[in-house]
Amino acid sequence: MNNPSLGWERLDTVFYRLRECYSPLQWDIELDEQPVAISNSAAAIAVFNSHSSHTSIDIFSGSGVLLNSIPWLLSNGQIVSMSWTDNEELLVVLQNGTIRKFSDLTSEFDEFGLNLPEDSIVQEAKFFQDGIVVLTNEKKFVFFSSFSQVPRHFTLNVDSIDCWNILYSDRVLQLFVSSNKSIHISTLTTETSVKFGQVITGIEFPPNGSFASLLTPDNLIIATSDLENLLSEFSHNFKHIRSMQWCSNDAVVLATNDELQVIGPGDDSISFYYENRPFIRSQNDGLTVLTQSKLEFLSRVANFTEETFRIGSTKASAILLDSIDQLDRHSPKADENLRIVKPNLVEAVDNCIRSASEEFDPQWQKKLLRAASFGKSILDFYSSEEFVEICNNLRVLNAVRQPEVGMFITYAQLLNYGHQGLIQSLIRRRLFLLASKICKFLSLFPDNIYFAWAKLKIKSSYNTNDKELSEIILDKLAETKRVSYTGLSEVAYNEGRVELAHLLLDHEPVLENQVPLLLQMGQDKNALLKSEQSGNVDLICSVLLRLYYKFSLSQFFILLSDSTDVSIGIFKDIIGSVKPDLLLEYYYQDDQLIKIAESNLLQDSTYSLDAETKRNRLLELLKAYEGKKFYENDVPIIESHLKLLNYQETLTNKFNHSFVAFSKIETISELARLDDEKLTETQKYAYQFGISSTQLYHSVVKSLAKSHQWDKLFQFAKSKKSPVGYELFFRECYLQNEKRQAGLYIGMCKELTYKARADLYLKIGEYRLAADEASKKKDIDLLQLVKDTAGSTNVGITRLIEDYVTRIG
Template sequence: MAAVAVAVAAEWQLLHDRYYRKLEIYSMQWGRMDLARHRVACAPFGGPIAAIRDDSKIVQLYAESARRKLHIFNSAGVPLASAAWDRPGGRLVGMAWTDDQSLVCVVQDGTVYFYNLRAELSAPQFSMGKECFEQGVVECVFWGNGMICLTEDRQIFCVPDFKNPKPCKLADPGIEEYPLCVAVIEPQYTMSGNVEVLLGVGDYVLAVEEDGVQQLGIGVGPLQKMAVSHNGKYLATFTHDGRLLVITTDFSRIISEYNCESALPPEQIAWCGLDSVLLYWDEMLLMVGPRGNPVRYLYDEPIRLVPECDGVRILSNSYMEFIQRVPDSTVSIFQIGSTSPAALLYDALDHFDRRSAKADENLRLIRSSLPEAVEACIDAAGHEFDVSRQRTLLRAASYGWAFCSHFPQDRDRFQEMCKTLRVLNAVRNHEIGIPLSIQQYKVLTAPVLIGRLVNANHHLVALRISEYLNLNPEVVLMHWACSKITASPAIQDAALLEILLDKLKLCKGISYAAIAAHADNTGRRKLAALLVDHEPRSSKQVPLLLSIGEEDTALLKATESGDTDLVYLVLFHIWQKKPALDFFGTINARPLARDLFITYARFYKHEFLKDFFLSTGRLQDVAFLLLKESWDLEKNPMASKGGSPLHGPRIRLIEQAQKLFSETKEHTFESKAAEEHAKLLRLQHELEVSTKQAIFVGSSISDTIRTCIVLGNHRAAMRVRAEFKVSEKRWYWLKAFALATVRDWDALEKFSKEKRPPGGYKPFVEACIDANEKAEALKYIPKLAEPRERSEAYARIGMAKEAADAASQAKDSELFGRLKLTLAQNAAASSIFDTLRDRLSFQGVY
């Protein structure tokens, strides 16, 4: 393979001690395109090309239309889309591609337009502001997802991020003449984290930021052209006297200097990696390195330089070329006269194919270095654009690999490179037109590449790559489905649904809801409803059903999911859109929805809930709501004030509840209780008015009677007793305790003698003991009919002998033991109980 190596190396150019190669990637497919007559924007990473006729050029008669068009091509010149350019706002000032491959176009009045790959306006347009509109934009410099604009008044405006376009004004550079050249250092490479604009002014450079201006490099200028390296550390400049200076961006030192022998500034200047700089004049491209003589390339047609992270793409009317530094692994194999292990391995494969014994000789020479040789062949294959050369290098790696004693790591590397090259070769096809190098591919990453294929509608290739690399194909299939819906207005919904489902089933867990949302946005609501029915996740399905007007289905899906948050989402949506009766009918058929609505409405929408219960015939539930409202009024502080206007509403609410309860046979008790409650409130209200004391409302019948007696209003107490048919036994208890509360012992005694109490004298005993009046209690304890009651009463006031005598009369062993425990601390009492124990023989108690 020596002849092959010579042929390969013959294409290289030596720049001092480093080789460079210029590869022809594509023959352009765009026909009679003349770059000299067009403004052109090329996206990095092998991205698309946008072209629009330069309005400063004279229109050639009969050669082209007078109407300007925006054309978009892939990197091979294959047309992707075109659209008439009729944007108002003056001439086109700047045009560039963003990181997500949106085309940004800036016109003279500061209006910014965005186009997608189909030449359609995508994101909303915005303005750079009033000052840009009034002064006019003269020049734009772009980077990644941002840009700066210079106005005729030499002011600088910046958009740091197109995803959130908020123009801001940088510091006033304070210059009287327009700068000779402009460059930017991206925010990621500055200390402040903000963009830094470099202006070539006079014999120095101004570094302009948002908060200040700094003068740099005094004496290096005047500078005619500037270009910042990819890592933001170096600045390539062309001076007024024809020198190329490479300077650090802080202007602390000059890295290299070369006299170009021409004071005419180049049309373009671009970094080729970090090792050399390209300068283009009409018909000549000059490559200058840190040392040694430059390399010259001649062109007979205009070109555009497109910097990449590892080289420069060169676009001409006829070709797309790529110039880069030759990788070290490639040099070690193909350099003329190379005796490196990789070169010998590559040569050994040739001998093996020709069945020459020299193959074995080569292998013996490099046996100790075989792993390094295999790695070099694999690496060199990755950097090749020629498919046959890739195969040969990989075959050489595989051949050497068979003789390696330790190969598992090499196997993984080999397989990974094969996968990578298959992906790269697929996207390099001129129909796809993405000429990525392996280094660019690593920086871009496979998911981003797939996203770009999808945006260019190369869905099949994107799907195959996703499957091949074991990546989730959801993004590809979703974009395909949305594009299919948009592009198929004539296909019936059922037929289109079948086509979509046939492909979407390839990806488990795909979001049918998102596709259905797109169908709804394009006006195909029926298709959207059919699609969303296949969405397994209720959290995505239900909101979309609501948005397309399928409320009943949404409620069904939400209740079936059991997710109460989703059910509430549907409830509130229907609540706002439907009349009340329709809403009630809808939720009443769904028990879960109905119960959740009732739970919510109990706290926040009482009146609406009452309407719901009335409409569904649940009168008792309305009544309970009315009672709750009355209780809420009772908790209100106003309810405690005598004569409060809240008593009336409470009574009316209870009466309404009583009326509703009375209409159902099952709630007779509730009806009677509500009636009694209303009557009690009225009477209590009257008592508060007559006594001018707000102490009755809200209390029970017993407390009302007790309070009346305590206040000495016996007539009112008798009235309450009569109104609510309080039993005589209960009456005695209430009055006895009330009299004891006010310590009216004479009245208590008089009351006990009016007639024999119906329940005995126990109420009088209890009232006196509770009031801690032993003497008064002794008046009534002897009158207790039951010995047990007398014994317990005596014990409570500490009279042990009397308690023991009463207990002995009761002949109750259990009572005897309990009383002894009660009076255990009293030694005399214990002695009395021991004596009685012996007398009565209550041995078993102890």
């Protein structure tokens, strides 16, 4: 194997290398002047092919294998530009302002419009992430920040345009327009200008957006991206430059019809020559070069790789690598090399591992990893995590770099992609077996692979009947347990395969996920059944309401009657409470006389009805209950309500105040408020309706306190001994902020301890009486508490308590 450094080219103090990825390419197409779009990492290449008998957009892999051919009619419009998003969606910009976004490397597309005026046409387009900026023939700039938003316009107005470009950094989009030896920088809110002494014919930015390369007819200028500082200037001899791109963030590459010139920060440059025109695309870690016959990758040689491979290098990693050759020759020099590099052995191992990740040749990868393994085997402590990770990733990379796959991804690009991103790319290419093997190797879940395979199977199996196809799919999906059968069922339904949709949906383990699709497919009865089986009350309510709004009332009630008691119960309890009229309609439809009577009474209870109407409702319900053994315990309750209603009617006439809307206990409270001082009628009512003395006292005391009838409350307290004590009287007065009234009842609280009475006195500020309670029991601690509560400013209380303490001794 030749040393990789033999293909390096020095540029100032660093090295660059141009490496073949695929040669020759497996296509039969002429690039020439056709629009060409190279994706990120060159895993997909789109070419507008107008030379064949059928005009088309052909999509190839990096090795030139045809992935898809999208027929293109001239009536579709003239293509201005094409580009790829990070998710391998092909964006095609047409002259009439239409944008088509092709997904998953297929012919399926979404179409967007820029809403241009009738006479406007698109002349040029630039792309950023999921957005696009176009230049019209009216020198107007229109852009999408994302394809879900309305097109917006830059306000910049210039007379002429020499060149333009965009920079998207830190979520800010900047427009750079060269006009009349000046560059105008515009955002949505600001505009600035920078003057130059010469015409700028090209503007490009590196992937990190830190610098700008400005092309003039004679020179290349490197500046900071804000154009405030000019860093270097290089004279070129090209009359016709086809393209200018950055090689990562380090060097600028100028492309002509047969040459690439790489220009570094200083005055140095290196050139590469071609027989055909090279197409170039900047990458985060280098530059992709596409020609008629091959795909190449230009990149800067990393420092650790340079130390390892540079001829004559005495760095530790170079010596460690040489040890492998010595081992293969069974030379004792291998051990000698280890002794030489032992002080720097960790660095040598690290550099060999990282150099392996940079190499494309599997033989050199293996040799470098052998060197690393040999070195770390004599280290006492070394983490093999990076070594194992790079070994695994290189095995994956070598698999996808095969020409039949055509994804020549670098190690840095893989880290940017992520394993899941790589799997998705393989799925888009329908390489399900390879994707599955990689998932198994990396211990990833393969669910999205199985889902994509089943989805494609449904869409492409035209000649297989639904039952047979479902068996094929279910047999394959038995290998995984995390696939969404609901999603596959929806695909089948959208493809018009209803039976297949039902067969797949039956295997969805989460019943809640089945219901929305069943409703969408018109399987209303089945949707209601599945929601019942799920036990999710909210879901059942949602289904019932959707069916209520979908069908006529009679159809809805028929569907409800055919359901289980679960749905009927939820309809009555939840929906019926919100829509009582709907519940009554259901009872009429089902001839449920008892429920009709109950529902009428329940609805009437929410309104203030006259006694006669309420009596009729109760009599109606009593009649419905008669002879029904199930309701025999409810009959006395109805009769008790009738008795209460009759008595309330008597009270209404006597006091000229309606009692009809009150309950049994509420009637006591209202009656106590209106009754005489002796509460004669109140106590009579309590006796007739069997209300306990405890309930009576609680209701009367609360009612009189709230209505501030203090004299009547005091008379009630003295009328006879309270069965609930007198703390209740104190508490209700205290809640009304009537401390004087509350104090009248503390002395009556004989059921309380002296400490509890003292506490009540303290609450209303009667410190003297609290002190008396403590003095009677000779409680010095309580006297001290009263003194502290009263405060030192209350001189009289302080002296009184000191006197009590002295007497107690």
